[in-house]
Amino acid sequence: MQIPVLVGMLSTLLSADGLVRADELAKKFEMSKRSVYRYIEMLSEGGVPIESCLGRGGGWRIMENYKLKATYFTEEEYNRLVFSVQSSSLQDEVTRQVSQKIQGLKRTHANATVLKSEQFIVDSDDISVGNLVSVFSECITDKRLCEIEYHAKDGSDSVRTVEPYCLILKNGMWYVYCFCRLRKGFRYFKLSRIVNLKQLDNFVGRAFHADSSVIQTDVLRDKEMCEVILSVETSALSNCEEWLGVNAVAKLGEGYIAKATLPYDEVLINRVLSLGTGVRVEKPQRLRLAVVERCKQIEKYNSVNED
Secondary structure (H helix, E strand, O other): OHHHHHHHHHHHHHHOOOOEOHHHHHHHOOOOHHHHHHHHHHHHHOOOOEEEEOOOOOEEEEOOOOOOOHHHOOHHHHHHHHHHHHOOOOOOHHHHHHHHHHHHHHHHOOOOEEEEOOOOEEEEOOOOOHHHHHHHHHHHHHOEEEEEEEEOOOOOEEEEEEEEEEEEEEOOEEEEEEEEOOOOEEEEEEHHHEEEEEEEEEOOOOOOOOOOHHHHHHHHOOOOEEEEEEEEOHHHHHHHHHHHOHHHEEEEOOEEEEEEEEEOOHHHHHHHHHOHHHEEEEEOHHHHHHHHHHHHHHHHHHOOOOO
């Protein structure tokens, strides 16, 4: 309980407009005033500049312009904090917002998610799912059941007990392959759609076969494919190669030409726009027109009207 209470008190002090009294903290965190003083002392010893005002109406406040250092929590303490919040019996909208804000602190942590084996190393700094990747990796190794709250593409939410078997990195997205006890079959779950995760007891493993091509089929289902041809200048060459692969780009005269078959959707339009002025869409024409129209909309949205 120590870490969640420390964070709760720290957040209360940081967000307060004035002094925070001992009785307010005691009531909020359901503890004695003596315990409140002990936690305040722990925060002070941890380097938080807390000002104490004695007398009637006194209390505590944090010095202005103070910012929580990224190294305030160790990696183990940070992970324990996240799961303490996610495993709380009170799962309402406020709890979800607190969980998201705490996980947002991960942006300032230097350690990325690193998975290693004799055959591969995955070093990812994806802050949106980095903690989930680490925890699922441990659960797979320990054969530990997980209870997940999953937000599906159709907007529905469900709570499932799953047996995790392997992690998959597909087109920059993380998935976990599990046996779902609710559906009584193997399923792929996209980590960015997992709202909450709770570790449960161990399970006895079963035979499985993960086929990542199934994920691609699901992602591209009902998507219209089109042949895309781009004229690429040197300024956009590196980004284009990173996107389509070096084999999709060839030297042509003073510039380069890129060819690929891709799903035609908003993602494609935005991806072309991200390459900047060093790219011209040669084919299909509707993609070129869509990019031009989007540029006009951006210009109009960002224009400043002069009096």
